[in-house]
Amino acid sequence: xxxxxxxxxxxxxxxxxxxxxxxxxxxxxxxxxxxxxxxxxxxxxxxxxxxxxxxxxxxxxxxxxxxxxxxxxxxxxxxxxxxxxxxxxxxxxxxxxxxxxxxxxxxxxxxxxxxxxxxxxxxxxxxxxxxxxxxxxxxxxxxxxxxxxxxxxxxxxxxxxxxxxxxxxxxxxxxxxxxxxxxxxxxxxxxxxxxxxxxxxxxxxxxxxxxxxxxxxxxxxxxxxxxxxxxxxxxxxxxxxxxxxxxxxxxxxxxxxxxxxxxxxxxxxxxxxxxxxxxxxxxxxxxxxxxxxxxxxxxxxxxxxxxxxxxxxxxxxxxxxxxxxxxxxxxxxxxxxxxxxxxxxxxxxxxxxxxxxxxxxxxxxxxxxxxxxxxxxxxxxxxxxxxxxxxxxxxxxxxxxxxxxxxxxxxxxxxxxxxxxxxxxxxxxxxxxxxxxxxxxxxxxxxxxxxxxxxxxxxxxxxxxxxxxxxxxxxxxxxxxxxxxxxxxxxxxxxxxxxxxxxxxxxxxxxxxxxxxxxxxxxxxxxxxxxxxxxxxxxxxxxxxxxxxxxxxxxxxxxxxxxxxxxxxxxxxxxxxxxxxxxxxxxxxxxxxxxxxxxxxxxxxxxxxxxxxxxx
Numbered sequence: 171x172x173x174x175x176x177x178x179x180x181x182x183x184x185x186x187x188x189x190x191x192x193x194x195x196x197x198x199x200x201x202x203x204x205x206x207x208x209x210x211x212x213x214x215x216x217x218x219x220x221x222x223x224x225x226x227x228x229x230x231x232x233x234x235x236x237x238x239x240x241x242x243x244x245x246x247x248x249x250x251x252x253x254x255x256x257x258x259x260x261x262x263x264x265x266x267x268x269x270x271x272x273x274x275x276x277x278x279x280x281x282x283x284x285x286x287x288x289x290x291x292x293x294x295x296x297x298x299x300x301x302x303x304x305x306x307x308x309x310x311x312x313x314x315x316x317x318x319x320x321x322x323x324x325x326x327x328x329x330x331x332x333x334x335x336x337x338x339x340x341x342x343x344x345x346x347x348x349x350x351x352x353x354x355x356x357x358x359x360x361x362x363x364x365x366x367x368x369x370x371x372x373x374x375x376x377x378x379x380x381x382x383x384x385x386x387x388x389x390x391x392x393x394x395x396x397x398x399x400x401x402x403x404x405x406x407x408x409x410x411x412x413x414x415x416x417x418x419x420x421x422x423x424x425x426x427x428x429x430x431x432x433x434x435x436x437x438x439x440x441x442x443x444x445x446x447x448x449x450x451x452x453x454x455x456x457x458x459x460x461x462x463x464x465x466x467x468x469x470x471x472x473x474x475x476x477x478x479x480x481x482x483x484x485x486x487x488x489x490x491x492x493x494x495x496x497x498x499x500x501x502x503x504x505x506x507x508x509x510x511x512x513x514x515x516x517x518x519x520x521x522x523x524x525x526x527x528x529x530x531x532x533x534x535x536x537x538x539x540x541x542x543x544x545x546x547x548x549x550x551x552x553x554x555x556x557x558x559x560x561x562x563x564x565x566x567x568x569x570x571x572x573x574x575x576x577x578x579x580x581x582x583x584x585x586x587x588x589x590x591x592x593x594x595x596x597x598x599x600x601x602x603x604x605x606x607x608x609x610x611x612x613x614x615x616x617x618x619x620x621x622x623x624x625x626x627x628x629x630x631x632x633x634x635x636x637x638x639x640x641x642x643x644x645x646x647x648x649x650x651x652x653x654x655x656x657x658x659x660x661x662x663x664x665x666x667x668x669x670x671x672x673x674x675x676x677x678x679x680x681x682x683x684x685x686x687x688x689x690x691x692x693x694x695x696x697x698x699x700x701x702x703x704x705x706x707x708x709x710x711x712x713x714x715x716x717x718x719x720x721x722x723x724x725x726x727x728x729x730x731x732x733x734x735x736x737x738x739x740x741x742x743x744x745x746x747x748x749x750x751x752x753x754x755x756x757x758x759x760x761x762x763x764x765x766x767x768x769x770x771x772x773x774x775x776x777x778x779x780x781x782x783x784x785x786x
Contacts, residue, residue: 197220197221197222197286197288198220198221198222199221199222199223199224200214200216200217200218200221200222200223201214201216201223202224203223203224203225203226203282204223204224204225204226204303205225205226206225206233206303206304206305207305208228208231208305208306208307209305209306209307210304210305211302211303211304211305212303213300213301213302213303214300214301214303215298215300216298216299216300217237217285217287217298217299217300217301218287218294218295218296218297218298218299219242219244219287219288219289219293219294219295219297219299220287220288220289220292220293220294220295221286221287222284222285222286222287223284223285223287223301224251224282224283224284224285225282225283225285225303226281226282226283227277227279227280227281227282227283228277228280229277229278229279229280229646229648229649230276230277230307230308230314230646230648231276231277231305231306231307231308232274232275232276232277232305232306232308232353232355233274233275233276233277233283233303233304233305234272234273234274234275234302234303234304234306235248235272235273235274235275235285235301235302235303236264236270236271236272236301236302236303236304237270237271237272237287237299237300237301237302238264238270238271238272238302239270239299239300239302240270240297240299240300241297241299242289242295242297242299243262243269243270243289243290244261244269244270244271244287244288244289244290244299245259245260245261245271245286245287245288245289245290246258246259246260246261246271246272246273246285246286246287246288247259247285247286247288248273248275248283248284248285248286249283249284249286250279250281250282250283250284251281251282251283251284252281252282254502256441256444257275257278257283257441258273258275258441259273259441260272260273260350261290262324264348264349269290270299272349273350273351274351274352274353275353276316276353276355278648279648279649280649285301285303287299287301306355308355308357309355309356309357310357311356311357311358311359312358312359312360312406312408312678312679312702313357313358313360313384313385313406313408313646313647313679314355314356314357314358314384314646315355315356315357315358315364315382315383315384315389316353316354316355316356316382316383316384317332317334317343317353317354317355317356317380317381317382318351318352318353318354318380318381318383318439319332319343319344319345319351319352319353319354319378319379319380320345320350320351320352320378320379320380321345321349321350321351321377321378322350322376322377322378322379322394323374323377324347324348324349324350325347325374325377326344326345326346326347326348327344327345327346327372327378328371328372328373328374329369329371329372330344330368330369330370330371330372330375330378331343331344331368331369332344332366332367332368332369332380332396333365333366333367333368333369334356334364334365334366334382335364335365335366335367335765336356336358336362336363336364337362337363337765337767337782338363338764338765342369345378358406358408359406360406360407360408360679360702361405361406361711361715361781361782362405362406362782363403363404363405363406363715363716363765363782363783363784364402364403364404364405364406365400365402365403365765365784366382366390366400366401366402366403367399367400367401368380368392368396368397368398368399368401369398370395370396370397370398375394375395375396376394376395376586377394378392378394378395378396379391379392379393379394379396379436380392380396381436381439382402383439384408384410384411384647385410385646385647385648385681385698387410387411387412387413387414388411388413388414388438388439389402389404389411390402391414391416391435391436391438391439392436393434393435393436393457393588394435394436394457394586403716403784403786404716404784405715405716405782405783405784407700408647408679408700408702409647409681409698409699409700410647410648410681410698412697413440413497414436414438414439415434415438415459415460416434416436416437416438416439416457416458416459416460417438417439417440417442417460417501418440418442418460418497418501418502418503418578418580419440419497419498419501420438420460420497421460421461421462421497421501421578422459422460422461422462423461423462423463424461424462424463424603425603426603429592429593429594429595431478431590431591431592431593432459432581432590432591432593433478433588433589433590433591434457434458434459434583435457435588436457437455437456437457437458438455438458440502441455442455442460442501442502442503442580443455443502443580444502446504446505447488447502447503447504447505447506447507448486448506449486449506449507449510449545449547450484450486450507450510450511450512450547450548450549450550451484451486451507451510451512451580451582452484452512452550452584455582456484456582456583456584456585456586457582457583457586457588458484458580458581458582458583459580459581460497460501460578460579460580461578461579461580461581462496462497462576462577462578462579463576463577463579463603464493464574464575464576464577464603465571465572465573465574465575465601465602465603466573466602466603467573467600467601467602468571468572468573468600468601469570469571469597469598469599469600469601469602470530470538470539470568470569470570470571470596470597470598470599470601471530471539471568471569471570471571471595471596471597471601471603472528472529472530472531472535472538472539472568472569472595472596472597472598473528473529473530473568473593473594473595473596474526474527474528474531474593474594474596475526475527475528475581475591475592475593476524476525476526476591476592476593476594477515477525477526477589477590477591478589478590478591478592479525479587479589480515480519480525481515481525481583481585481587481589481591482514482515482525482583482584482585483515483525483527483581483582483583483584483591484511484512484527484581484582484584485510485511485527485528485579485580485581485582486507486509486510486511486547486579486580487507487508487509487510487569487577487578487579488500488503488505488506488507488508488577488578488579489508489542489575489576489577489578490508490542490571490572490575490576490577491575491576491577491578492575492576492692493574493575493576494574494576494688494690494692495576495692496692496694497578498693498694498695499692499693499694500576500578501578503578506545507545507547508542508544508545508546508569509529509545509546509547509566509567509569510545510546510547510548510549510566511527511528511529511547511548511564511565511566512547512548512549512550512584513527513548513550513551513555513563513564514550514551514552514553514563515585516553516554517551517552517553517554517555517563517564518555518562518563518564518565520553520554520555520563521534521555521557521562521563521564522534522562522563522564522565526564527564527565528564528565528596529546529565529566529567529568529569530567530568530569530596531562531565531596533560533562534562534564534565535562535565535566535567535568536560536561536567537567538567538568539567539568539569539570539598540567540568540569540570541569541570542569542570542571542575546566546567547566548563548564548565548566551563568596571601581593610630610632610633610634610636610658610686611630611631611632611633612628612629612630612631612696613628613629613630613631613665614627614628614629615627615628615684615696615697615699616628616699617680617682617699617700617701618701619675619701619703620671622673623671623672623673623674623675624671624672624675624680624682624701624703625669625670625671625672626641626669626670626671626672626682626684626699627667627668627669627670628667628668628684628696629665629666629667629668630659630662630665630666630668631665632662632663632664633658633659633660633661633662633666634661634688635660635661635688635689635690636658636659636660636661636662636686636688636689637657637658637660637687637688637689638655638656638657638658638686638687639655639656639657639658639668639670639684639685639686639687640652640654640655640684640685640686640687641653641654641655641656641670641672641682641684641685642682642683642684642685643672643675643680643681643682644680644681644682644683644698645676645678645679645680645681646681647679647681647698647700650681650683652685653672653674654670654672656668656670658686660689675701675703676703677703678702678703679700679701679702680700680701680702680703681698681699681700682698682699682700682701683695683696683697683698683699684696710723710724710725710768710769710770710778710781711723711724711725711781712724712768712781712783715783715784716783716784716785716786717758717783717784717785717786718759718785718786719757719758719759720755720756720757720758720759721755721756721758721783722753722754722755722756723747723749723753723754723755723756723768724752724753725749725752725770730773731748731772731773732748732749732770732771732772732773733746733747733748733749733770733771734746734747734748734749734754734756734768734769734770734771735768735769735770735771735777736758736761736766736767736768736783737766737767737768737780738764738765738766738767744761744766745758745761749770758783758785761785762785763785763786764784764785765782765783765784765785766782766783766784766785767780767781767782767783768780768781768782768783769781
């Protein structure tokens, strides 16, 4: 909210005041759905401004959409045709006029994608734009990493580049001038050692950012500007990481009344904010974090967000949602926020004498507390606050809350300065906060190969209105299918144990998760577990991986007289150790930092395939 933002006043029934070159997902279908060959390409010959094409996509494939051959100023926005916020957007990245669009996207689902083509600025148009669609199949490997590099102004990274080193073999990636982002899929195998480093020699580092992701979860997010040098080292497990707190699905549960602080450096990987739910926020995500909270008793609730310097923070709250709601069932938020403040930092300071923003202040936000059925918001303002007391910039009335309700909150650093904040609660008339009550308390979950299939075992410490567990399996860690149901215990305060046998796993990687459903029909997903069947290295593991000193060598297929052999990246043997059972402890502290291989030599002279171990 710099001094160039437009003026807006306190609202009842908060709506978006930001003007951006992106139209809504409510336009006209052109033609029938198309299925691009993969690998290969196809063209929808005529898409007019304000129309969209339907494209049948397959999870894991990489699709590029281009209107570079159009004669008018285009924008491209991607949507899941089943609903939800935008999945990708581009404006002015190619074409003879420098104002046509292209976007590359890795499919996160199998189904129909809506590719909306707009004429800037959201006007209709009767001239045809050819939409070129290119598809590439995912590379071979136990799983596929997705590397996305972005450039804010599409002027290229210059001499900067990301280096992804796999098992000692480096590959460099950069963004050329004229495109907003580059997406690359990288095939990896379980046990591969992956190192990420960044060369920051190019100009305009605050334009650059990159992420490495797997199955919708973030392995590494650079933020802006990226840090130079080695920033990540790890071993491939092919288990998708949990969603980041910068994405709504990874919202942090606030479990007590105590204050907290944060200092995120990135926007996450999912576009959660859009024209339908942004309210007074911009229809662009800046550096921000999502939270979920639930009152444990009714009363009045306010909060103060205090930047740790002269900075500009925006925030919004959505809800209330039914008791027991979790991010998996309410993200991204549908509809406008019920509380929202996006005044510029200088406007708030000029109005109140501080950069703090929030709700429920006894002076700055009359009425101090109000019903959640009434929405309040202060959109973008000039640096001079236009509001006349008793209204002040940066502040709105607090909320009258009821026990059990669930709320989503997004706190965003508009200036992307990485200056952190602290947040304090103002709880009155009996209000208090507690963790959102989940239907079950999951103690453990594991999946492992057994003769004839895979066992999925889990245990619970307690259950509340738990109807059933639905077991799901996936080949890619993103698209899951139901394979069985196990009844729940209803209500229990005793530890309970469950087992499900899957007789039909696929050769290679299999992912498993639980979909727990309560007696009201609400559901929540468990973490994901991975099982690899038919891998050439058997179950040989060196753990922890990466490691730095004492490690355990795990190999359940061991024979008496078997020997572990370690070698460096050049193939030179560096250590040899007899295996005295299915688990042997080694001291590898004398080895230098780097990538090493390990294999087992059997008494017969045969050897297993190598696994990779990373010395930190």
